[in-house]
Amino acid sequence: MGLLSKKDAKLITDPLADNNPITIQVLGICSALAITAELKASLVMGIAVLFVLSVGNVVISLMRNIIPSKIRIIVQLIVVAALVIVVDQVLKAFAYELSKTLSVFVGLIITNCIIMGRFEAFALANGPWKSFLDGIGNALGYAVILIIVGFFRELLGSGTLFGIPVLGDPIEKTGVYAIGYENNGFMLMPPMALIVVGLIIWVQRSKNKALIED
Amino acid sequence: MAVNTDKNSYTIIFAVAMVLVVGSLLAFTASSLRPNIDENKRMEKQQNILYAMGVNENEGTGDIAFIGTDKVAEQFSKYITKQLVIENGVAKEDDKAYLIDIKKEQAKGKNGGTRRLPLFVGEKDGKTFYIAPIRGKGLWDAIWGYVALNKDMVVQGTFFDHAGETPGLGANIKQRYFMDDFYGEHLLTEAGVFKGISVAKGNNDPKNEIKDDYEVDALAGATITGDGVSAMIKKDLKLYLPYFKTLK
Numbered sequence: 001m002g003l004l005s006k007k008d009a010k011l012i013t014d015p016l017a018d019n020n021p022i023t024i025q026v027l028g029i030c031s032a033l034a035i036t037a038e039l040k041a042s043l044v045m046g047i048a049v050l051f052v053l054s055v056g057n058v059v060i061s062l063m064r065n066i067i068p069s070k071i072r073i074i075v076q077l078i079v080v081a082a083l084v085i086v087v088d089q090v091l092k093a094f095a096y097e098l099s100k101t102l103s104v105f106v107g108l109i110i111t112n113c114i115i116m117g118r119f120e121a122f123a124l125a126n127g128p129w130k131s132f133l134d135g136i137g138n139a140l141g142y143a144v145i146l147i148i149v150g151f152f153r154e155l156l157g158s159g160t161l162f163g164i165p166v167l168g169d170p171i172e173k174t175g176v177y178a179i180g181y182e183n184n185g186f187m188l189m190p191p192m193a194l195i196v197v198g199l200i201i202w203v204q205r206s207k208n209k210a211l212i213e214d
Numbered sequence: 215m216a217v218n219t220d221k222n223s224y225t226i227i228f229a230v231a232m233v234l235v236v237g238s239l240l241a242f243t244a245s246s247l248r249p250n251i252d253e254n255k256r257m258e259k260q261q262n263i264l265y266a267m268g269v270n271e272n273e274g275t276g277d278i279a280f281i282g283t284d285k286v287a288e289q290f291s292k293y294i295t296k297q298l299v300i301e302n303g304v305a306k307e308d309d310k311a312y313l314i315d316i317k318k319e320q321a322k323g324k325n326g327g328t329r330r331l332p333l334f335v336g337e338k339d340g341k342t343f344y345i346a347p348i349r350g351k352g353l354w355d356a357i358w359g360y361v362a363l364n365k366d367m368v369v370q371g372t373f374f375d376h377a378g379e380t381p382g383l384g385a386n387i388k389q390r391y392f393m394d395d396f397y398g399e400h401l402l403t404e405a406g407v408f409k410g411i412s413v414a415k416g417n418n419d420p421k422n423e424i425k426d427d428y429e430v431d432a433l434a435g436a437t438i439t440g441d442g443v444s445a446m447i448k449k450d451l452k453l454y455l456p457y458f459k460t461l462k
Contacts, residue, residue: 037382037435068225075232082236089243096258104378104385154382161237163277171420182407188435189382 004133010134015141017208021114022145023201024211028114032146033193035108039162042150046143048105051087053115054135056080060123061131067124078120081110114142149196157187224311235424257283260290263341266360266373267336269342271292278373278390296335300457302328302437305388316349316450337363343370344370346454354378355440357387361451365461367401369411374443384439395422401451410448413440 004012021027028049029057033043059079060067067075088106091099109115118138123131153161159167168175170183186192205211218224264270269289271279281289282389297311311332322358323378336343339395344365353448355377362371372393399411414429415437422430431439 014216020413035381041381059358066219069226070220070225071229074229078232078236082240084315085240085241089247092254093247096254107378158382159298175436 002036010132011130011135012140015134015137016144017141017204018211020141020145020204021117021138022142022197023204025117027115027117028112028142029194029197030196031108031112032142032149033190035105036150036153036155036193036196037188038154038160039147043107043143044101044147045108046139048102048109048148049112049114049142050139051135052080052109052131053118053139054095054113056083057118057131057135058128058133058208059083060119061126061128072124073120074114074140076116077110078121080115093130112198114138136190145197145200148200149193152196154190156184158191159183218303244427256313257286260286262360262375263312263345264289264293264338266345266371267293267338268362269336272390278393280390292335293336293338295337298333298335300331300333300454303456305333305457316347317356320349329453329455331457333454333457341370344454344458346451348446348450350357350442350449352376352379352387352442353384354380357439357442357446359443361396361447363401363451363458364459367408367451367455367458369396369401371397374397376439379436379439379462382435383433384436386433386436387439387443388404392430392433398425399430400426400428400453401447403422406459408452410444410451412444413441414444 015021019025022029022032028118035045056079060076063075063079084106088099088103091102103150118134122134126134151161152164156165159170161166165175166179170177216380219228258329261283264281264286265278270281273279280286296307298305299308299311299314300306312334312420314330315333316332319329319331332347334345336345342365343362345360345362347358347360347433349356351357357379359372359374361369364370374387374393376385376387379387396411401408403409403411412429413432415432417427417429417431419427419429420431
């Protein structure tokens with residue numbers, strides 16, 4: 001990354017693996033469980049959080065010296081909520097179809113604790129450019145996990161990827177279904193997302209022992 | 215910064231200013247975008263009604279595809295021959311019937327008032343469709359839809375939508391494979407008693423070939439949304455039974 005200094009680049013690359021918001025900081029778990037039953041929803045959520053977190057981080061960072069510390073959490077909440085609602089309204093007026101797809105995620109974004117977590121932990125203490133990079137990095141780290149979980153849940157639960165059947169037709173018994181394979185409906189349930197996230201955490205920590213707490 | 219941000223007076227002033235700024239920003243966006251949003255909603259209703267009677271741009275077995283927004287108004291007046299409002303058993307024509315807010319009418323009915331029931335009559339390829347709006351509750355939020363019936367109350371097409379069901383689970387009521395299952399299902403028994411259609415787990419008919427069992431196959435992991443669909447079909451379509459009896 002020639003554009004960024006080494007320190008700045010770390011802000012983006014760190015949350016992707018060694019300081020991942022989901023697997024290491026264990027933030028944003030609830031939306032990771034709720035919407036990863038299909039890959040498309042995971043991707044949309046990832047993009048939406050990327051936008052809100054990077055812009056929100058910049059806004060909070062610009063305001064960091066004037067926010068009274070007693071009500072900082074409320075101020076952060078208002079900033080996210082206002083941002084999300086304005087975007088939602090604009091989409092409703094000019095890209096109605098898209099807004100229908102996204103409307104489900106609006107509530108989930110506002111309450112996503114990664115967003116509050118990054119405002120609180122990073123944007124309040126750092127400048128706008130660094131906060132922007134931190135927002136991008138954390139949102140990407142979040143999106144990566146969502147996409148991995150969504151991939152396995154949709155593939156094993158519905159036999160599809162992005163809604164396209166990849167394993168054959170379960171009703172007509174073609175493809176792998178012809179040899180007796182069945183979709184695991186259990187993968188569509190939220191608890192399985194927790195187990196998949198758990199497996200990712202396990203794999204990650206067994207590869208990098210430094211991440212293991214005692 | 216020289217300002218002491220810990221002082222109570224500063225906190226209060228900041229809070230007031232923040233509320234004013236954010237409040238007026240939201241109010242401004244909402245009111246300046248209102249006409250656009252209303253227009254989009256109006257076109258969406260027309261698209262949904264037409265979708266239920268089979269006027270859409272579906273291809274193969276993929277996603278749902280509505281008539282384009284550029285020609286929806288023209289197609290709507292072409293296919294929908296009559297818009298009726300049924301009040302106290304009397305049907306009157308009203309070409310704004312599609313704008314009736316079902317949520318408000320349901321509340322009126324609950325509070326002892328008379329509920330206005332919109333019904334759209336469509337003609338396509340020599341067939342007559344009676345399209346009724348329905349509305350109910352899913353797991354998280356409202357669900358609604360349009361059901362196209364023939365004069366014997368046999369389903370000719372459906373459209374379902376939702377405000378906030380879980381993507382990949384309850385949200386799949388908006389998928390074609392779910393909506394298409396309703397085609398050909400009967401709402402009435404042989405004797406003409408209203409029975410409705412249930413979204414049933416384990417109805418042992420995943421291809422939905424049995425059309426007179428008053429059941430369609432449920433969606434995995436979406437029990438409550440499915441129950442909501444059954445409930446809104448039973449509750450709202452039953453109200454139209456007296457009108458359909460007059461058609462015979």
